[in-house]
Amino acid sequence: DLQMTQSPYTLSASVGDRVTITCRASQSISTWLAWYQQKTGKAPKLLIYKASNLDSGVPSRFSGSGFGTEFTLTISSLQPDDFATYYCQQYNSYPWTFGQGTKVEIK
Amino acid sequence: EVQLVESGGGLVQPGRSLRLSCAASGFTFDDYAMHWVRQAPGKGLEWVSGISWNSGDIGYADSVKGRFTISRDNAKNSLYLQMNSLRAEDTALYYCAKDFGSLWYFNHWGQGTLVTVSS
Numbered sequence: 001d002l003q004m005t006q007s008p009y010t011l012s013a014s015v016g017d018r019v020t021i022t023c024r025a026s027q028s029i030s031t032w033l034a035w036y037q038q039k040t041g042k043a044p045k046l047l048i049y050k051a052s053n054l055d056s057g058v059p060s061r062f063s064g065s066g067f068g069t070e071f072t073l074t075i076s077s078l079q080p081d082d083f084a085t086y087y088c089q090q091y092n093s094y095p096w097t098f099g100q101g102t103k104v105e106i107k
Numbered sequence: 108e109v110q111l112v113e114s115g116g117g118l119v120q121p122g123r124s125l126r127l128s129c130a131a132s133g134f135t136f137d138d139y140a141m142h143w144v145r146q147a148p149g150k151g152l153e154w155v156s157g158i159s160w161n162s163g164d165i166g167y168a169d170s171v172k173g174r175f176t177i178s179r180d181n182a183k184n185s186l187y188l189q190m191n192s193l194r195a196e197d198t199a200l201y202y203c204a205k206d207f208g209s210l211w212y213f214n215h216w217g218q219g220t221l222v223t224v225s226s
Binding site for chain 1: 142144151152153154157166167168169202207210211212213214215216217218219
């Protein structure tokens with residue numbers, strides 16, 4: 001199965017910081033990658049699809065990039081509403097797989 | 108507005124069966140693939156199974172293959188997950204998720220139904 005590895009596992013940051021999360025695939029997935037945000041006790045929410053496309057209504061401070069095996073999610077200026085756990089997910093081949101998650105905490 | 112409402116969760120003994128349902132509304136159900144994704148308590152997300160709009164393409168995670176069966180009834184706008192031979196490690200919140208199109212990513216999620224496998 002295709003493995004997705006996120007780093008870091010936990011990230012402590014302050015409001016206004018620029019934050020970058022990395023997701024690495026065990027083999028090339030082209031740009032078949034999505035990013036989700038999950039807040040405690042809530043269902044995940046789609047942020048980005050096809051590696052760099054922002055879903056409707058997602059603030060422009062979120063951006064995604066990458067191709068092949070290495071991808072990044074960047075929050076340009078962290079806001080209070082952004083403290084959450086973020087997951088990458090590949091949809092290149094069955095079984096679909098998620099990264100283990102990156103928790104963004106308040107510093 | 109897209110709505111996905113899961114039901115059927117509960118406490119079940121190891122080795123027994125359970126059937127989850129997901130009632131969909133707010134979109135043309137038979138135009139989209141659908142999925143089940145689960146999350147064990149305090150853990151990350153795990154894709155369980157996905158089904159294309161016409162049930163012609165179905166996939167499962169290795170951890171549930173041979174034990175779980177996904178199905179859909181387009182006339183009833185409903186998605187199902189038949190779970191047999193349940194194990195303690197199947198304990199999780201099970202989310203129903205709508206695909207963007209044809210077995211890609213998940214652009215809408217339900218609130219989940221909790222399955223607890225314990226004696």
